[in-house]
Amino acid sequence: MASRTRLILALGAACALAPAADAPAPKPAAAKICTTCHTTAANNLRGHFDNLVLKNNSFQMRVDERTEVLRFDKATLKVVTPEPAANAEAALKSIAKGHEVRVEYTEKEGVKTAVGVFVKPPVKLAAEEIATLDEVQKLVAMGPEQGKYFLFDSRPAPRFMEGAIPTAVNLPFPAFDKNMDKLPADKQALVIFYCSGKTCNMSPGSLAKAKKLGYTRAKVFVEGMPAWARKNFGVLSPASLKAAYLDTSTPLVILDARPAAEASKGFPKGAVAADPAKVADLLKTFPPARLKPPVVVVDGTGGETARTVAMAFVKAGYVGVNVLSGGFQAWQAAALPVETGTPAAKATFIPKPRPGAISSAEFTKLAELAPAQRGVVILDVRNPDETKNGVIKGALTIPEPQLLARLSEIPKDAKVLCHCSTGIRAELAYHLLKEKGYDVRFLPTEITIIDSGEFTLD
Incomplete structure (x- = not known):
C-alpha cells in the first residue's frame, strides 16, 4: 500500500512538472539582432523604441514582429541616454524611433511598467x-x-x-567564423567593416575577430549604412531585390532610366520612366x-x-536609393517580371501598413x-477630456490606460475597431487587445469628432 501511494505521488509530481502540451511558447525577450551581442535578464526587454504617448504615460517598443506596450511613472522612471536630459520626459522624447533600447520592467495583473529605459550608446573605438x-x-x-x-x-x-555600399561584400558578423574565406589572404591589406550605424556592435565585433586573426590594418566605418545612404546611393543585385522586396511584397519605386524607345521593348514590371534630362520634373510629383x-534605378x-x-x-533628400547591379540586362537574366508598352x-x-491598421476609407x-x-464595435480609447466634445454614434468609450481593467465591457466575440485622435493610442489598444485574443484593428489616422457624432479624417 505504501509503495502504491509513493507511486501515485511520484506520478502526480511528474505531471505537475511536465509542461502542458498546448502551453504557448515563451515570447522572446530580445530582438534577434540584439541576441547577436547580448543576453537578456529576467524582467528585461531588448528591442527598438517605437511610439511614445506622454498623455497616457506609455510607450511601445518593437521586439522583432511583436510590439510591447509599457507604462511608466515619470517621477520614478530612470532613463539613461548618451546625452543627459533634464528629466525622464525629456529623455524619452529624445529617443529616436527605431533606436535600440533595453527596458527593465515590473509586471502586475498583465500590465508591464517600465522602471528603467537604457538607450544604446555609440560604440567606442580608438581613432586609428x-x-x-x-x-x-x-x-x-x-x-x-x-x-x-x-x-x-x-x-x-x-x-x-535591401541595399549596400558599392563594392561591399556581405560578411555577417553572426556568421563571421563560417565565412572567413571571404577575407583577403594578405593580413596587411586595408580591411573595412561597417553595419547599421554608430550604436551597432556588429562591425566592431568583426574588427575584433579580424585583429585576432592577425589583420593589422582593419578598421570600422562607424557611421555605417545610415550615414552612407544620406549622402550616396547603394547597390543591390536582382536576386537581392527579389528577396528583399518582390517576394515580401514590400512597396518600392522602380525607375527605368533608359531611353523611351529602348524601354518600350520591355521594362521592369511597375517601373516609372526616369529620363535623366527630366529628373527635376519627376521629383516635383514624386512621393515625398x-x-x-525605397527607390531602385535601372538602366x-x-x-x-x-x-x-x-x-x-x-541630393533631393531621399534615403534608401539604390542602383540595380547589371541593370536591365541582369533583370532579364534573373527572369524577373517584365512588361511592354510605356x-x-x-x-x-x-x-x-502597420500590422492591424485599417484604411481610412x-x-x-x-x-x-x-x-x-456595422457588425463591429467602434472603440474610442481617448481620454474623458477629449470624448466630452464628441463621440461617434454608438461607439464604446474606454480610455486606453483602463482597457485591461475593463475587458469585460468589450464583447469577446465581436470585431473591434480602435481609434483615438491621432492613431498612436489606438495602436497601443490594438496590441493590448490582440494579446488578449480579440479580433481587433486600429485607425492609424488623425480623426476629429464633433458633438453631433460626425467626424473627419486627416
Missing part, C-alpha cells in the same frame, strides 16, 4: 580603428583594385539585400521623401545613367453605418 565617411567615399570612387581595400558589410543578409520610399547595365539619376534623388510617367508609393464606410448595421 575608425574609417570616416570621407575616406570610404574616396575609396569606393576608386574601386577596390585602385584603392587597394576590402569592404565588408557586417549586417545580416536580409539587411544587405518623409515617406522614405541598361547598371552604369553611369543609373548612377546619375540615383544621385539626383539622394512605363508609368508618375510614381506612386503607399507605405506598407474602410473605417469611414463602417462608422457611417447605423450602429446596429
Whole structure:
C-alpha cells in the first residue's frame, strides 16, 4: 500500500512538472539582432523604441514582429541616454524611433511598467580603428583594385539585400567564423567593416575577430549604412531585390532610366520612366521623401545613367536609393517580371501598413453605418477630456490606460475597431487587445469628432 501511494505521488509530481502540451511558447525577450551581442535578464526587454504617448504615460517598443506596450511613472522612471536630459520626459522624447533600447520592467495583473529605459550608446573605438565617411567615399570612387581595400558589410543578409555600399561584400558578423574565406589572404591589406550605424556592435565585433586573426590594418566605418545612404546611393543585385522586396511584397519605386524607345521593348514590371534630362520634373510629383520610399534605378547595365539619376534623388533628400547591379540586362537574366508598352510617367508609393491598421476609407464606410448595421464595435480609447466634445454614434468609450481593467465591457466575440485622435493610442489598444485574443484593428489616422457624432479624417 505504501509503495502504491509513493507511486501515485511520484506520478502526480511528474505531471505537475511536465509542461502542458498546448502551453504557448515563451515570447522572446530580445530582438534577434540584439541576441547577436547580448543576453537578456529576467524582467528585461531588448528591442527598438517605437511610439511614445506622454498623455497616457506609455510607450511601445518593437521586439522583432511583436510590439510591447509599457507604462511608466515619470517621477520614478530612470532613463539613461548618451546625452543627459533634464528629466525622464525629456529623455524619452529624445529617443529616436527605431533606436535600440533595453527596458527593465515590473509586471502586475498583465500590465508591464517600465522602471528603467537604457538607450544604446555609440560604440567606442580608438581613432586609428575608425574609417570616416570621407575616406570610404574616396575609396569606393576608386574601386577596390585602385584603392587597394576590402569592404565588408557586417549586417545580416536580409539587411544587405535591401541595399549596400558599392563594392561591399556581405560578411555577417553572426556568421563571421563560417565565412572567413571571404577575407583577403594578405593580413596587411586595408580591411573595412561597417553595419547599421554608430550604436551597432556588429562591425566592431568583426574588427575584433579580424585583429585576432592577425589583420593589422582593419578598421570600422562607424557611421555605417545610415550615414552612407544620406549622402550616396547603394547597390543591390536582382536576386537581392527579389528577396528583399518582390517576394515580401514590400512597396518600392522602380525607375527605368533608359531611353523611351529602348524601354518600350520591355521594362521592369511597375517601373516609372526616369529620363535623366527630366529628373527635376519627376521629383516635383514624386512621393515625398518623409515617406522614405525605397527607390531602385535601372538602366541598361547598371552604369553611369543609373548612377546619375540615383544621385539626383539622394541630393533631393531621399534615403534608401539604390542602383540595380547589371541593370536591365541582369533583370532579364534573373527572369524577373517584365512588361511592354510605356512605363508609368508618375510614381506612386503607399507605405506598407502597420500590422492591424485599417484604411481610412474602410473605417469611414463602417462608422457611417447605423450602429446596429456595422457588425463591429467602434472603440474610442481617448481620454474623458477629449470624448466630452464628441463621440461617434454608438461607439464604446474606454480610455486606453483602463482597457485591461475593463475587458469585460468589450464583447469577446465581436470585431473591434480602435481609434483615438491621432492613431498612436489606438495602436497601443490594438496590441493590448490582440494579446488578449480579440479580433481587433486600429485607425492609424488623425480623426476629429464633433458633438453631433460626425467626424473627419486627416
